[in-house]
Amino acid sequence: MTLDFDDVRRKITSRTKAIIPVHFAGRAVDMDKLNEIASEYGIHIINDAAHAIETEFKGKKIGTFNDLTSYSFYVTKNLTTSEGGMIVTNNEAIANRLKIYALHGMSKDAWKRFSDDGYKHYQIVFPGFKYNMTDIQASLGIHQLRKVDRFHERRQEVWDEYNRRLKDLPLILPTAADPASRHGLHLYIILVDDTKTKITRDQLITELHKRKIGTGVHYLGLNWHPFYQQEFGYKIGDFPNSDFISERTLSIPFSAKLTDEDVNDVVEALEDILK
Numbered sequence: 001m002t003l004d005f006d007d008v009r010r011k012i013t014s015r016t017k018a019i020i021p022v023h024f025a026g027r028a029v030d031m032d033k034l035n036e037i038a039s040e041y042g043i044h045i046i047n048d049a050a051h052a053i054e055t056e057f058k059g060k061k062i063g064t065f066n067d068l069t070s071y072s073f074y075v076t077k078n079l080t081t082s083e084g085g086m087i088v089t090n091n092e093a094i095a096n097r098l099k100i101y102a103l104h105g106m107s108k109d110a111w112k113r114f115s116d117d118g119y120k121h122y123q124i125v126f127p128g129f130k131y132n133m134t135d136i137q138a139s140l141g142i143h144q145l146r147k148v149d150r151f152h153e154r155r156q157e158v159w160d161e162y163n164r165r166l167k168d169l170p171l172i173l174p175t176a177a178d179p180a181s182r183h184g185l186h187l188y189i190i191l192v193d194d195t196k197t198k199i200t201r202d203q204l205i206t207e208l209h210k211r212k213i214g215t216g217v218h219y220l221g222l223n224w225h226p227f228y229q230q231e232f233g234y235k236i237g238d239f240p241n242s243d244f245i246s247e248r249t250l251s252i253p254f255s256a257k258l259t260d261e262d263v264n265d266v267v268e269a270l271e272d273i274l275k
């Protein structure tokens, strides 16, 4: 569910400026192969690490490979500030520009405008956004930060238990992390092939719901949504690999808060429906 590098090469044109890889479900994209393509074509890499706070490739965190990596601290993520996020960079020029973008395009000294030296007018230096995170949100995040490893450890236990107990059911289980990388373990995704299960993914969702098991779908491809069909002429079938996943993907309960009993309930519900 990450990148097909042969396809990446085929899709690059003279207008391609950047590639935005998603380290999907916490599983690292091969950064060696990706950066080889990036330097060969002179293209930027902007990492979407919304699933990948804990993810490492060859012992290095995902946010350390390229100029830009973004994280989400939305309420469903491994670390949350309810809403919010973070971009990391070690390029000072980019960092300064991002700070201006995040607060209305105001010159970066704007926050000092009520200093002891008297009032100073702020200046808008280019059009920006209102993407500032509040101190209240940050105060939630700082405490979560300490728990990141502990939560990851617990999700690893749940992950291993699901792998062990679901392996004989007619489901496609998540691909393991590449030995060179550390999996962030954000989502536990099963693929439901109705020729094997005899029921469709959507029917399975309904059956699980009846047994009080909540699920998610990550995700229906953009070409399944009306806006992208109307605006760009995309249709279901245009992206065979992504379409295969869109039709079959199902995320079962997965979080550090699950008790052993919860995990057992999920497994038993799946057994009950599929056997």
Ligand SMILES: *Cc1c(COP(=O)(O)O)cnc(C)c1O
Binding pocket: 022, 048, 050, 051, 071, 072, 073, 074, 084, 085
């Ligand atoms: C959640 C998520 C985002 C968006 O993050 P927000 O903080 O909600 O803007 C982007 N990419 C992926 C893969 C995500 O899961």
